[in-house]
Amino acid sequence: MALHETEHDTGSRPAAGAAFSFADRLLEELRRRRIRLWVDGGRLHYDAPAHAIDDRILGLLRRHRDTLVQRLLHAEEPTAGPGTPGSQWLRPLKQTPHGTNTVVFVIPAAGSGPSTYRSWAEAAPEGLDVVCVHLPGREERFAEEPYTTVGPLADRIAHEVAGHLADSARPFVLFGHSAGGLIGYEVARRLDSARLKLLVVAASTPPSEAHTADLTDTELLDALRDWGGTPEEALSDSAVRTAVLPRLRADLAVVASCHRPWSEAARLAVPIVVFAGAEDESGTPEDCAAWSHWTTDGFRLHTVPGGHFFPAQQPARLLRTIAETVSGAG
Structure with missing residues (x-):
């Protein structure tokens, strides 16, 4: 041989x-x-x-x-299988006992974790379950090294999603908030499944937009203030800044690594639904509308009130729209 x-x-x-x-x-x-x-x-x-x-x-x-x-x-190192209780990657926010609902997998914004989306648990309408992706370097996984490039990160998330759904025929949706929208696009590219009904993107511009991770601490703090969602007392605490800024910078490096020029081959055969905040200066509705070029299977843009963190503030509206879109898609 x-x-x-x-x-x-x-x-x-x-x-x-x-x-x-x-x-x-x-x-x-x-x-x-x-x-x-x-x-x-x-x-x-x-x-x-x-x-x-x-x-x-x-x-x-x-x-x-x-x-x-x-x-x-690293084969000698023990790892938890996808979808098992030992896996830290997926945090169910709403999960029905019989497992027949469509599953919405939430990929958080840079620096965010499951607690940012805890309001989604009660807001999810009948027919939807919600599972949040819990990334290394965030919240309870704060001590772990964060990823700095999107390729291996998207590989791992795709692996976890596939494992979570392995024992069922349930349809699912990928929802990405801000940086999570770009990561969600890369995950969708890796999941060859007819059960993926939608890629939903919120407060995010498409991969063809160049992003930089080379920001000073002052610029990064100013960006956090512009995005909202972070209390000023936290931004003013030197210990918090020392701990959080390097991890946020790693998240922005992931975003920068998402950049790819548009091409026909880069288009998804999955519908894309985009939510844009009317008061979000980091990604205006006009900027977000450029996602329409990244799918061959339908596009819809929803402009909603609010700034960059509107998904955490009005989950009922977003989830209702997702449920209606999935239902309409059959």
Whole structure:
């Protein structure tokens, strides 16, 4: 049996948390095909039976080689499976006992976590469950290293979403707030599922808009004030600033890494619904409307009152619109 090798760029490594990501699902498929992977000298090697390797598998190996190397190097570290009680990545806000509802997965704004969206639990109408993605470096996961690039982060979220839904046929929606909208787009690209009914984006401009993470502390604090949602007493506390600003800067690096030029190939075959705040200067309704170019399957823009954090302030309105849109889409 011939031994094959893919090139590995040792100068480009994913964040530490990236090793436990979409690669787990790919490794499971490779094991079913009896394809053996190992790392030697910083390179990824594989050995396979005849006809086990096709163009799709080769493409996945090339695309995810850095993540696979890190995953194999850390294989001795225990990890919780997706959707299990030990997984910290998903926080159910509203979950019906029988699991027949459409699930809305909420990807928070930069620096935010599940507590920002706790009002969604009571606001969710009949027919919708709500699960918030809990990212490293936020709230109870504050001590963990945050991600700084979108690729491995989107891989991991897609892995968790797929695992959460693995035992059911439920449809689902991806909802991204601000930075979460850009991350949600990347997650949608990774989920080849007819059950994904909508990508919903709030207070976010599309990936073709360039974003910078190179902000001074003063500029970052001014941006936080403009966005709203952060008490002034917190912004004035030096200990809070010292702890929070580096993690927020990491989140903005993720946003900057989302940049991609528009192309036909980048369009999703999933409807996109966008909510824009009428008083949100960081992403006006006109700016947000540019998301219409990023789908081949329907687009709708809703302008609502409020600034950047309107999703946390009027969840009933957003969730009702999502429920009606999913119902109308059949």
